[in-house]
Amino acid sequence: MTVQEIAERLNGTVEGDGTIEIQALASLQEARAGDLSFLHSDKYARQMQETKASAVLVSEQWASPTTAKALIRVPDPNGAFATAAPWFAPQEPVRKPGIHSTAVIAESAKIGADVYIGPWTVVEDGAVIGDGCVIEAQVFIGQHVRIGKACHIYPQVTIREGCVMGDRCILHCGVRIGGDGYGFNPVFQPDGTIRVDKIPQLGIVELGNDVEIGSNTTIDRARFGRTRIGNSTKIDNLVQIGHNVQVGDCSGLIAQSGVAGSARIGNGCLIWAQAGISGHITVHDMAQVGPMAGVSKDIASGEYVLGAPAVPKREFAKSLMIPREVARLKEEVKALREELAKLQK
């Protein structure tokens, strides 16, 4: 699509070379030749003089030098950019209802209406898949798994026996639902050696409605009962959820965070990247656990904690002042010592 064509579709006006062919969209900083960008706010004005974008969406009154070869003037550059974004997005695969001939579906499995099942996918005995689901290629769905309506399971997800999920869930590639929880009993033997017994993990994982789970995240089945993720909770990539963890509704767990066995996370909580939550504790509603924070005690509702061990945000900020305070104390003590010496003479 040329700059001119884009301008017309956005009801904008071109300044500069309207014949340039646009390949992709990008921010001013990330853009390269062939990209269309946008000036988000005057804060980024300096980037207009360094951008490699071929064209930039700007407001009607914008006037300043730029390295771009063309400008498209529109009333709302942000909105126009959002409008144009899908035109350049990779075509989303159309998954027409139907079961690929290579899928292995157990006879006792119940497949809903308008379901797509991709190549090499395995659906075992007694599994139930709701209407309108898209189950992509190379997925493993174990015995008696129950999947609600309109879920999207990306390639190479595994869901082990007995696990359950609600409607409209999205599971990205490599998600592992229902692996055994980590539970072992070391038994000290009379001869001095240790035997390590496995504690059976007899529960399941239960996901609510509208849960989304990022690539390669792992959620273990409960020791007994259920590991549960509440409605509309969104989990990022490479997150670990231990057995019997209970997460409430509308919470977020960012990449590489981990929650140990039997911990409880409330509603509307945010667990930031690489944070860790100890077992058997509670993070109450609307609380936030900052990046890399290590939580070993209950967190009160609405609190924001940081550090390892985690403390309230303000306390953490104060602790960062310690090196400066110690340096100042050293100087003061040295001065006191000198003045004292004078008096002692």
Added chain:
Amino acid sequence: MTVQEIAERLNGTVEGDGTIEIQALASLQEARAGDLSFLHSDKYARQMQETKASAVLVSEQWASPTTAKALIRVPDPNGAFATAAPWFAPQEPVRKPGIHSTAVIAESAKIGADVYIGPWTVVEDGAVIGDGCVIEAQVFIGQHVRIGKACHIYPQVTIREGCVMGDRCILHCGVRIGGDGYGFNPVFQPDGTIRVDKIPQLGIVELGNDVEIGSNTTIDRARFGRTRIGNSTKIDNLVQIGHNVQVGDCSGLIAQSGVAGSARIGNGCLIWAQAGISGHITVHDMAQVGPMAGVSKDIASGEYVLGAPAVPKREFAKSLMIPREVARLKEEVKALREELAKLQK
């Protein structure tokens, strides 16, 4: 199963509504309507007045108000709960010996007696699989891999060429055995550019007997020789084991911990969640590395370390007192300054 039926199987007596249908087991805190729970100890007495469990296993003398609709009195509620747990567990898949028609098995592969191989699994040239193994769906077993007896390989595990494991190992979904270790040589070129050469990774991974490895954990092949995991060592989910790492027997590595290349971990060690072990160091027998600890020096036998960089547990606890001590010092120095000023007048 009704409350009454459960009570009969456990030789207990029902108090309240015995006709309630029980769906699942859960702790007092996690339970919902239709669940059976148990009073683990008097410590949890308060939960008896808040639980949503329909029925609770309690001792014969327990007497206190509860929100549950029924009680089942038994001599040992913990034991009774453990007895009942399997009755409500998802039916474990029966994997009858046999090779699924869609599995691709190389002619030169040797498959033992009573082995199950699931759909879409690939077993390459010269691989050896011991008697009684269960190799589930969509597994990849590379050339000349040797797997001992009675191992259980869950769906979508990959084991690359030449790797070896003992008997009764359990590998959960998405485990990656034998990926190339991270080894590169940056070569500064005469023209100022850098070329990054790959260092060949010529070794293997060797797992002992009774090793269990959690979902999506990665264990890299050695630069040469072997990366080794000892007998009865249990590894949790999303753990990273670098090339040439040597882990002893009966050790545990908890979720998201990582061990860098050529590090050595002894017998009976515990590496807690999200901890990191630097390359080329030794964690001696029975030592523990606490959650999120970062170990960059050898750890003595039996020691428990915390923090990053890790220090002995007691030293770490003392370091947490620093903010309070600095605040106290500031006050004391201020007081000294005032008293000194009085003397100076």
Added chain:
Amino acid sequence: MTVQEIAERLNGTVEGDGTIEIQALASLQEARAGDLSFLHSDKYARQMQETKASAVLVSEQWASPTTAKALIRVPDPNGAFATAAPWFAPQEPVRKPGIHSTAVIAESAKIGADVYIGPWTVVEDGAVIGDGCVIEAQVFIGQHVRIGKACHIYPQVTIREGCVMGDRCILHCGVRIGGDGYGFNPVFQPDGTIRVDKIPQLGIVELGNDVEIGSNTTIDRARFGRTRIGNSTKIDNLVQIGHNVQVGDCSGLIAQSGVAGSARIGNGCLIWAQAGISGHITVHDMAQVGPMAGVSKDIASGEYVLGAPAVPKREFAKSLMIPREVARLKEEVKALREELAKLQK
């Protein structure tokens, strides 16, 4: 191969039992019976008296007691070891060009010359695979993905629609390219509840030439435009790269590190294990982020930072002195207090 045979191939001379059959190579510390090792430098002399290696490569003048049953004398033991290493390496699988009969290749996909495609691999509509690629078993290649020449994609990798990579890239097992970035909008509803809207992720992932990516690493597609990894950048296992991240050329990201959305990492940077980079910041060329460091501000070119929040290496080292300094201050203040008391009398 016997010790004698190895010595002959290396033009060395045997001392001790030349008939021993060598199975594998290993370092002095890791070796067991049947292994050949080497004395890297005199620093490891003590290990010569403890090694379980059957034979050791040593220099011509080396003279000291050893537990090994045989020595092979060569001018350069390190070089000789490197020469011998491939003789004991697991046979690398030969992937002859050809498409396995079980692979599902869309008609509109374009497969280059001399390409190997393994069993159960899926290549969707419009995908392009360059000459000489090895695409192993059970791989998923989405619609319109473009892969350059001579790439090696290991089993069970997924590459979602529209993503692009250059030549000679290596993707290890379980790598996830092009998952949706983590982007959600919580919408507070009039009735007090929260609805969590998904922000469409309309961009792609673009890998340069000679990129290598470790097992189970995840790289998310851009919100719009591209998440980009530059030429010759090498990424380890279990690393998380968020949407719109831009990594330059010849950089390294070590295991379990994570980079949040829209962060920029320059050329020749090193991000050590378990480090975290916040969103929207820049790590400039040749900078290093130490193990477990948490970076929340731009890092200057060539700087080495440590700690969370990360500070320059020297500053971090100084902060480790704080406990000792506080202890010393406490003593000094106590002494001052005592001397002052004397004067006050």
